[in-house]
Amino acid sequence: xxxxxxxxxxxxxxxxxxxxxxxxxxxxxxxxxxxxxxxxxxxxxxxxxxxxxxxxxxxxxxxxxxxxxxxxxxxxxxxxxxxxxxxxxxxxxxxxxxxxxxxxxxxxxxxxxxxxxxxxxxxxxxxxxxxxxxxxxxxxxxxxxxxxxxxxxxxxxxxxxxxxxxxxxxxxxxxxxxxxxxxxxxxxxxxxxxxxxxxxxxxxxxxxxxxxxxxxxxxxxxxxxxxxxxxxxxxxxxxxxxxxxxxxxxxxxxxxxxxxxxxxxxxxxxxxxxxxxxxxxxx
Amino acid sequence: xxxxxxxxxxxxxxxxxxxxxxxxxxxxxxxxxxxxxxxxxxxxxxxxxxxxxxxxxxxxxxxxxxxxxxxxxxxxxxxxxxxxxxxxxxxxxxxxxxxxxxxxxxxxxxxxxxxxxxxxxxxxxxxxxxxxxxxxxxxxxxxxxxxxxxxxxxxxxxxxxxxxxxxxxxxxxxxxxxxxxxxxxxxxxxxxxxxxxxxxxxxxxxxxxxxxxxxxxxxxxxxxxxxxxxxxxxxxxxxxxxxxxxxxxxxxxxxxxxxxxxxxxxx
Amino acid sequence: xxxxxxxxxxxxxxxxxxxxxxxxxxxxxxxxxxxxxxxxxxxxxxxxxxxxxxxxxxxxxxxxxxxxxxxxxxxxxxxxxxxxxxxxxxxxxxxxxxx
Numbered sequence: 001x002x003x004x005x006x007x008x009x010x011x012x013x014x015x016x017x018x019x020x021x022x023x024x025x026x027x028x029x030x031x032x033x034x035x036x037x038x039x040x041x042x043x044x045x046x047x048x049x050x051x052x053x054x055x056x057x058x059x060x061x062x063x064x065x066x067x068x069x070x071x072x073x074x075x076x077x078x079x080x081x082x083x084x085x086x087x088x089x090x091x092x093x094x095x096x097x098x099x100x101x102x103x104x105x106x107x108x109x110x111x112x113x114x115x116x117x118x119x120x121x122x123x124x125x126x127x128x129x130x131x132x133x134x135x136x137x138x139x140x141x142x143x144x145x146x147x148x149x150x151x152x153x154x155x156x157x158x159x160x161x162x163x164x165x166x167x168x169x170x171x172x173x174x175x176x177x178x179x180x181x182x183x184x185x186x187x188x189x190x191x192x193x194x195x196x197x198x199x200x201x202x203x204x205x206x207x208x209x210x211x212x213x214x215x216x217x218x219x220x221x222x223x224x225x226x227x228x229x230x231x232x233x234x235x236x237x238x239x240x241x242x243x244x245x246x247x248x249x250x251x252x253x254x255x256x257x258x259x260x261x262x263x264x265x266x267x268x269x270x271x272x273x274x275x276x277x278x279x280x281x282x283x
Numbered sequence: 284x285x286x287x288x289x290x291x292x293x294x295x296x297x298x299x300x301x302x303x304x305x306x307x308x309x310x311x312x313x314x315x316x317x318x319x320x321x322x323x324x325x326x327x328x329x330x331x332x333x334x335x336x337x338x339x340x341x342x343x344x345x346x347x348x349x350x351x352x353x354x355x356x357x358x359x360x361x362x363x364x365x366x367x368x369x370x371x372x373x374x375x376x377x378x379x380x381x382x383x384x385x386x387x388x389x390x391x392x393x394x395x396x397x398x399x400x401x402x403x404x405x406x407x408x409x410x411x412x413x414x415x416x417x418x419x420x421x422x423x424x425x426x427x428x429x430x431x432x433x434x435x436x437x438x439x440x441x442x443x444x445x446x447x448x449x450x451x452x453x454x455x456x457x458x459x460x461x462x463x464x465x466x467x468x469x470x471x472x473x474x475x476x477x478x479x480x481x482x483x484x485x486x487x488x489x490x491x492x493x494x495x496x497x498x499x500x501x502x503x504x505x506x507x508x509x510x511x512x513x514x515x516x517x518x519x520x521x522x523x524x525x526x527x528x529x530x531x532x533x534x535x536x537x538x539x540x541x542x543x544x545x546x547x548x549x550x
Numbered sequence: 551x552x553x554x555x556x557x558x559x560x561x562x563x564x565x566x567x568x569x570x571x572x573x574x575x576x577x578x579x580x581x582x583x584x585x586x587x588x589x590x591x592x593x594x595x596x597x598x599x600x601x602x603x604x605x606x607x608x609x610x611x612x613x614x615x616x617x618x619x620x621x622x623x624x625x626x627x628x629x630x631x632x633x634x635x636x637x638x639x640x641x642x643x644x645x646x647x648x649x
Contacts, residue, residue, distance in 0.1 A: 079574030168398025
């Protein structure tokens, strides 16, 4: 196959909406949506603030199978309100993970895949978004005792705020070159810490620190794949079949404290410093 | 006068007066093992550290060392008590102005450090430890997610300085393209957007609110009152289980319950 | 934000239902479901105020004298241009037609 033919053969995952992404990952014909948009379980808070709601509140919950394994997918629609999580969308994701954990306690090995395109808490629903995210964290840690929870940050919104913590709790995390992963959005850091510290308009700088390639090279993600439906599907499927990881990244406090102790925190940091510090003894 | 809040430190000192300090953790963490009645507990607080190696985390923010350090402080308890019939309770004293905002923090994966803290608190809960969050000051955003929000009981002191929110007022105003005044007016009519503790309580997320005499520097009576409430909270956890379902049920959080009911039916 | 309602004479309800689009910047979400025989109803929630006439004209051009299926159309609009609105509606009609 020529290069251009290979290029044409690729199907972008990033360009898909949340529902299409979920369909693309599940075994053909197995997609079944819960609380679909026609049920109109919408945000009770947006309309009263003069903000147009979306019928699914920006979160798609779908059950189905991947490689024949029972799976629930929670996919965030990045195009709606920046993928922000409000009460309903947050409860959909938390509730689905809670039911998946309950399945496992009842002998059904349901796994979860989270498609994360989100700026974090939806500020119009502030404290209810934050509470929902705490519930999501709790549910990931619970489900993860039994079966893998696979996080995917494909792009183009990236994964920020409290949901970047959720990404950090996943059993496996998959990123693409289009992904960004970080706790604080660039503009907020610039506002809080100043332009010297973080120039939110310097895109190459932002990507060099928080882009998918850098996160993978620093061991803060488990897989770096092209923006291609088939490749992402294959990698997610592999993670689901692999079972629980040998080392859960969020359980390595001692290791990371040792690494941070070795760092000279005085000079401002470079991407290469992070890769050297974290990659050296990747287990 | 310090540039950062001392509430967390003062409440930690007062509550853990008879407890044994735990060493080997970052200086921005105050941790001590003690008891409430015959219940063993570990008190944990994040405090300002003007000498913090990470300059963006010197005012009590939860940063890299704090996230991973909290995880370590909690993991120690889970491991040490694994075979104990009586598990230590974890008391998270919460006075956290924000997560740390900085280049080093993002580059080194502060999200992963905070995930580690949330992970450990959640696992402690699942392992049968009572985890109690005691809000004595600010409980903001990512900092609260890492330190306190995985508690199975949240207790807040009634004071204007005790507030839970996703973003500080000034930043929230800028991000939503409103003035601080507009934001405050809106917040007054939309409970989840409000900054005061009564509005927060209306969401059903708190187990209890308590009034004290001196929030900045607790009196003996204040400490006795809070201790009593902590003991009750630990007892309540023992009686009703380790999940977060106690946070559901308020009318201002009705959609969270309804979504779960519908999901269950359609599952 | 404004909520608007429109009605047009129609034929029989379609069998299927469909959703197209998303409430993203410059876009809209269109939910199409079977309605009551004889009437096409449209409900619009839009972020752009004062555009009722524009919606009316757009729908009139599409439906007047066409005897469309009796659909119940629900629109959540986030500042889409008339061109995008028409595109999404046509996309939705096509998907209904395929069912």
